[in-house]
Amino acid sequence: MPGHILVLGGTTEARQLAAELTGPGGGAATTRVTTSLAGRVARPRMPAGAVRIGGFGGPGGLADWLRTHGVDTVVDATHPFAATISAHAAEAAKATGTPLFALRRPGWTAGPGDRWHPVDDLAHAAERLPALGRRIFLTTGRLGLAVFATAPGADALHFLVRSVEPPEPPLPRHADVLLDRGPYTVEGETALLRDHAVDVLVTKDSGGPATAAKLTAARNLGLPVVVVRRPPPPDGVPLVQDVASVLRLLRGKGRFSRGAADTCP
Incomplete structure (x- = not known):
């Protein structure tokens, strides 16, 4: 040792x-x-x-x-x-x-019923959103959100941003901030997605069980998920x-x- x-x-x-x-x-x-x-x-x-x-x-x-x-x-x-x-x-x-x-x-792996859209970085994630939905659940952390504020079509989207600490500006024009820390449950994540009428989830491939429940919730609700590769x-x-x-x-x-x-x- x-x-x-x-x-x-x-x-x-x-x-x-x-x-x-x-x-x-x-x-x-x-x-x-x-x-x-x-x-x-x-x-x-x-x-x-x-x-x-x-x-x-x-x-x-x-x-x-x-x-x-x-x-x-x-x-x-x-x-x-x-x-x-x-x-x-x-x-x-x-x-x-x-x-x-x-x-x-280990990173997460897509399974049957998942509608994943893998991308290389946050900028490419932001570019995908207008074609996928209008109400976006951002779970990519508090840094790097400026790309979602300035991406083409961003002003027509509504974002729910979840992070442990208050996110750094600039934020998207239409954004609600939810300060919370995992682990999360499938039941809780499903209720959150429904209550906010989310139609697209954006996440980084962090791996692990603490924050994986959102992926199951999105699969069960048939929602597309934009996944940023490591x-x-x-x-x-x-x-x-x-x-x-x-x-x-x-x-x-x-x-x-x-x-x-x-x-x-």
């Missing part, structure tokens, strides 16, 4: 990993665990063990932090769409020779899909997967 593990966190899996590593039998007697949080959420769910909050100042700053604090291994357990910090981690790990791997939950992971960074596999790797009992992370089609 490494002497000092830096977990780039902010996800459920990162908290689970920190709890396992700092709990009984997790190696806490010989291993130091530090979880780094970006600091973008006002009241984050705090992981077990040591925590640092805020950015590192780019890949150079992260590399300096790894050296100064004697980090032996970095686990990138950030959100699948946190491409910037993942890229910085890859650069810093390479510069310092620090082992790095990424913990990425950005590719940095080249050469090994991928692991669950906490148990991370623990086996840290204990020298597992293998990495160097293939692309699972994503929607």
Whole structure:
């Protein structure tokens, strides 16, 4: 087991990993665990063990932090769409020779009855909307909403925007904001879609069960879903899909997967 593990966190899996590593039998007697949080959420769910909050100042700053604090291994357990910090981690790990791997939950997969429209980014998602419906449920987070405000035909659409923190402006001209945090239920998501007369759902392929209920609700109601594909992971960074596999790797009992992370089609 490494002497000092830096977990780039902010996800459920990162908290689970920190709890396992700092709990009984997790190696806490010989291993130091530090979880780094970006600091973008006002009241984050705090992981077990040591925590640092805020950015590192780019890949150079992260590399300096790894050296100064004697980090032996970095686990990138950030959100699948946190491409910037993942890229910085890859650069810093390479510069310092620090082992790095990424913990990425599997992406969602379309099933029978799903009406998914995969796109590469939020801009392409916004372009699709006028042809699909008029009342849009946006569950893509609080950042990047400007593309929906300025896309062709946006003024004819009505948006319900859900995020944990108040979204950053500019927002679409016709938008209601719902501040809420998962996990969600199929019953609750179905009621929400019906109460707001939603006819299109927009989501990122975050994966995991906490926010997947909206996909089931949309399928049951026959609604189209615009799904933003995940950005590719940095080249050469090994991928692991669950906490148990991370623990086996840290204990020298597992293998990495160097293939692309699972994503929607």
